[in-house]
Amino acid sequence: MGDSARLAVVSGGGTGIGAAIASTLAGDGYDVLIVGRRAEVLAATAERIGAECGRPGAVGTVAADLADPEQVSLVAGAVGDRPVDAVVNNAGGYRGGDLGTLAGMATHLRANFDANVVTAILLTEALRPALRRPGGRVVLVSSIAAQRGGGGAYSAAKAALHGWAYDLAGRLGADGITVNVVSPGYVAETEFFGDRMTPEGHAKRVADTLVGRAGEPADIAEAVRYLVSPAAGYVTGQVLGVNGGSVLGR
Numbered sequence: 001m002g003d004s005a006r007l008a009v010v011s012g013g014g015t016g017i018g019a020a021i022a023s024t025l026a027g028d029g030y031d032v033l034i035v036g037r038r039a040e041v042l043a044a045t046a047e048r049i050g051a052e053c054g055r056p057g058a059v060g061t062v063a064a065d066l067a068d069p070e071q072v073s074l075v076a077g078a079v080g081d082r083p084v085d086a087v088v089n090n091a092g093g094y095r096g097g098d099l100g101t102l103a104g105m106a107t108h109l110r111a112n113f114d115a116n117v118v119t120a121i122l123l124t125e126a127l128r129p130a131l132r133r134p135g136g137r138v139v140l141v142s143s144i145a146a147q148r149g150g151g152g153a154y155s156a157a158k159a160a161l162h163g164w165a166y167d168l169a170g171r172l173g174a175d176g177i178t179v180n181v182v183s184p185g186y187v188a189e190t191e192f193f194g195d196r197m198t199p200e201g202h203a204k205r206v207a208d209t210l211v212g213r214a215g216e217p218a219d220i221a222e223a224v225r226y227l228v229s230p231a232a233g234y235v236t237g238q239v240l241g242v243n244g245g246s247v248l249g250r
């Protein structure tokens, strides 16, 4: 990583949508720091993207559980004195649980908020002083589940990101920093569904779209590419749905 390139931090950048975002931004000339819990996954992705974009050192890695405040400070340490051009909060996912008891439900709620909300807020707050002023960008990856339900506590957690994004956009606007949400619909070829996906589930989600296909990680990466670009400087506090038309206009 050089000191003159723009710098983007992408959480969950080792796999799926986050890896596609990291690849797109590295291809655009950014240095990218990818963050996740599994060091070996991050290292393999960083090596692959570096080779693909012809800059072997373009992608750095930090292994950290972003729900743990102490580990989040590892990311700020890796950034050092460099200004951060973009923080892309993509880490997260659905966390299951025993919904048969109130205790189980509380655990399930907290796990989904930890994975999707605490990770995003802690990382953004840790890097907030380092964001480039003016011109910094914060993106939060939510979900169509925030807009139409279907994921229980996961839906609630992703919806919480929207309110927090509006709040942060208000706080950072005067510094020339934008804050936006990208809300993906169904995206195949990631680790998100694990062994939960069935051929019927896939077909139903594709049928829900107006364009008749599953999303790809690159579809989401293109939306992020726009929102972090200088061209999007007048866009803040917005939710951009990238869902093939599965949910309309909100």
Ligand SMILES: NC(=O)c1ccc[n+]([C@@H]2O[C@H](COP(=O)([O-])OP(=O)(O)OC[C@H]3O[C@@H](n4cnc5c(N)ncnc54)[C@H](OP(=O)(O)O)[C@@H]3O)[C@@H](O)[C@H]2O)c1
Residues within 6 Å of the ligand: 011, 012, 013, 014, 015, 016, 017, 018, 035, 036, 037, 038, 041, 064, 065, 066, 067, 090, 091, 092, 093, 094, 114, 115, 119, 141, 142, 143, 144, 183, 184, 185, 186, 187, 188, 190, 191, 192, 193
């Ligand atoms: N795929 C879809 O259909 C879909 C639809 C709507 C929204 N989304 C959202 O899109 C985002 C990316 O998901 P994906 O589909 O690309 O699935 P994925 O491949 O499972 O990616 C999730 C990433 O987040 C990282 N992560 C999870 N918890 C973390 C933590 N506590 N600290 C640091 N990193 C953490 C994971 O890495 P480690 O396990 O190594 O930590 C992983 O790289 C998620 O926020 C997801 O909710 C996905």
